[in-house]
Amino acid sequence: SQQGEEDPQALSIQEGENATMNCSYKTSINNLQWYRQNSGRGLVHLILIRSNEREKHSGRLRVTLDTSKKSSSLLITASRAADTASYFCAPDTSGSRLTFGEGTQLTVNP
Amino acid sequence: EADIYQTPRYLVIGTGKKITLECSQTMGHDKMYWYQQDPGMELHLIHYSYGVNSTEKGDLSSESTVSRIRTEHFPLTLESARPSHTSQYLCASRQGGEKLFFGSGTQLSVL
Numbered sequence: 001s002q003q004g005e006e007d008p009q010a011l012s013i014q015e016g017e018n019a020t021m022n023c024s025y026k027t028s029i030n031n032l033q034w035y036r037q038n039s040g041r042g043l044v045h046l047i048l049i050r051s052n053e054r055e056k057h058s059g060r061l062r063v064t065l066d067t068s069k070k071s072s073s074l075l076i077t078a079s080r081a082a083d084t085a086s087y088f089c090a091p092d093t094s095g096s097r098l099t100f101g102e103g104t105q106l107t108v109n110p
Numbered sequence: 111e112a113d114i115y116q117t118p119r120y121l122v123i124g125t126g127k128k129i130t131l132e133c134s135q136t137m138g139h140d141k142m143y144w145y146q147q148d149p150g151m152e153l154h155l156i157h158y159s160y161g162v163n164s165t166e167k168g169d170l171s172s173e174s175t176v177s178r179i180r181t182e183h184f185p186l187t188l189e190s191a192r193p194s195h196t197s198q199y200l201c202a203s204r205q206g207g208e209k210l211f212f213g214s215g216t217q218l219s220v221l
Binding site for chain 2: 003030031033035040041042043044045048086088090092094096097098099100101102103105
């Protein structure tokens with residue numbers, strides 16, 4: 001299995017601004033998943049994008065996938081204070097092991 | 111809305127004790143996972159299971175063991191707890207290669 005590497009490690013923005021987080025990985029994938037974690041809790045799934053998809057939307061979230069560059073990005077538009085959390089990507093290579101990087105800590109200031 | 115449950119939520123225990131962290135899911139998922147996470151740090155995969163009677167070690171060396179006798183149940187056992195085991199333990203499950211559902215975690219403190 002492989003883990004994704006999220007960038008930046010930390011991001012601080014004002015409410016209403018957009019937040020962009022990036023994920024890079026090393027080998028071919030079946031899909032790539034994004035998760036969110038509020039402090040001290042379990043992770044919550046946000047979006048799954050398959051290797052044959054280039055872009056996916058869910059509410060204020062937009063995920064892109066570039067398999068040629070082995071990278072993905074998560075865009076949160078019109079951010080809110082409640083979006084403050086850690087965000088993780090998980091490249092899924094075989095449908096078995098799923099590992100995570102250190103995540104991006106997003107802080108949205110009111 | 112996730113139907114995956116971890117107990118206890120918090121556990122404080124003395125060094126040398128044997129403990130079992132419980133994880134159950136009611137979704138019939140074939141795959142289950144245990145992760146260990148220190149505050150603000152990455153998640154480390156310590157064990158996973160493809161199905162009943164199938165368990166594998168993860169990427170982080172761990173002194174814990176797991177069992178998968180029933181589809182819905184994936185307990186993690188520490189035979190002799192040590193202060194270095196103090197951490198948060200997260201259980202998750204999924205069907206095939208789909209998304210993971212996580213429990214709320216067990217925060218373990220070993221004194």
